[in-house]
Amino acid sequence: MGIREQYYTPVEFAKLFNIDKQTLIYYDNQGIFTPAFKKENGYRYYSAEQIVLFSILLSLRKLNIQGHLLAEYNKNPSNDKLTEMLKDKIFEYNETVESLSHKIECLHAKISSIQKSNNLPINNIMLIPHHQIYCQRSAVIHENTSYKDALLASTPLISSFATNLLTHQLQLSFMPVFKNLSDLSEPHQYRIVLLTNETKLFTNPLEYPPALYLTLIIEGAFRQNALRYITLMEEFMDKIGLTYKPLAFITPWQTFNCFENEKRKLTKIELNVSYE
Structure with missing residues (x-):
């Protein structure tokens, strides 16, 4: 079986996810997601087994999971690690929600103060x-x-x-x-x-x-x-x-x-x- 039957080129692999091949090259350079195989001339090739893993990494990236965490998961993918990352992100988002709620309360207080002070000399x-x-x-x-x-x-x-x-x-x-x-x-x-x-x-x-x-x-x-x-x-x-x-x-x-x-x-x- 030839290499073309086992692996995808960066262009082919990128098309599966509707992304640019430069994204794959960037992920490789950052250590987030590496090709399954590299030839001596530097050409990258990705395997079919990497499709599921890369799908997970993309979904995590859309949740603003940081690159170094994606790299850690790529090295040792497991449900426990994935659950831990998602729980940490939930905690971070909850803190953001609390902060935004406080800011919204402050804005309402400002509006109330402005309305009360309409007659201020x-x-x-x-x-x-x-x-x-x-x-x-x-x-x-x-x-x-x-x-x-x-x-x-x-x-x-x-x-x-x-x-x-x-x-x-x-x-x-x-x-x-x-x-x-x-x-x-x-x-x-x-x-x-x-x-x-x-x-x-x-x-x-x-x-x-x-x-x-x-x-x-x-x-x-x-x-x-x-x-x-x-x-x-x-x-x-x-x-x-x-x-x-x-x-x-x-x-x-x-x-x-x-x-x-x-x-x-x-x-x-x-x-x-x-x-x-």
């Missing part, structure tokens, strides 16, 4: 990038101390602010001490801080690296309705996928409308945030 909320911030700050101040009393007790810091206010861009703010954003709805400790972007204004200043700040402008004092403002910020962050760090600045100031002879007390809340 976006014009009052901004995302503002800050350059490097240099800071001088007071000691921690007791949570029951009013801002006014704290300022009166921080004479050296306030004097520095007053001296440099006209010649340097300084910001006088209050920096709350907190871990969770909800802490700000209750009485909390804080510091008085002087903030600037100028490197040489302070000696040995505390430095905060460039960052993004969620900035909320409100009318009146933050403490008067802190829970509402915290809820607005949380909804906004959830809506666009932001997380926060426990770093914030609260800056009261007032504006004067000379046409209406009216003063307005405003507060700026700046919260250090980043994208998830």
Whole structure:
């Protein structure tokens, strides 16, 4: 019986599975599936006994079984090995399903958050990038101390602010001490801080690296309705996928409308945030 009667050429064997012969050559080079016979001139030949085995390997490949696992099965094909591979793939797919289910839940939560925040006053909320911030700050101040009393007790810091206010861009703010954003709805400790972007204004200043700040402008004092403002910020962050760090600045100031002879007390809340 001649070799042509016992074996298939790569082209003939590939036609049985409606694939290109290059796929067979690739599998051979990767050690996944080798010909039954190679002649001295390098021509490959596949046997009829390999048809069933290659059918199994192709079906496993369609299930995204990795090449090295296919090679292991090709070397020692058995029902036990095949069952083990399929069970491992089921476990992998179950993990994928759980991960996708969690992502779907997150997407539904995002949709719900967006629908709930349709009336969010976006014009009052901004995302503002800050350059490097240099800071001088007071000691921690007791949570029951009013801002006014704290300022009166921080004479050296306030004097520095007053001296440099006209010649340097300084910001006088209050920096709350907190871990969770909800802490700000209750009485909390804080510091008085002087903030600037100028490197040489302070000696040995505390430095905060460039960052993004969620900035909320409100009318009146933050403490008067802190829970509402915290809820607005949380909804906004959830809506666009932001997380926060426990770093914030609260800056009261007032504006004067000379046409209406009216003063307005405003507060700026700046919260250090980043994208998830």
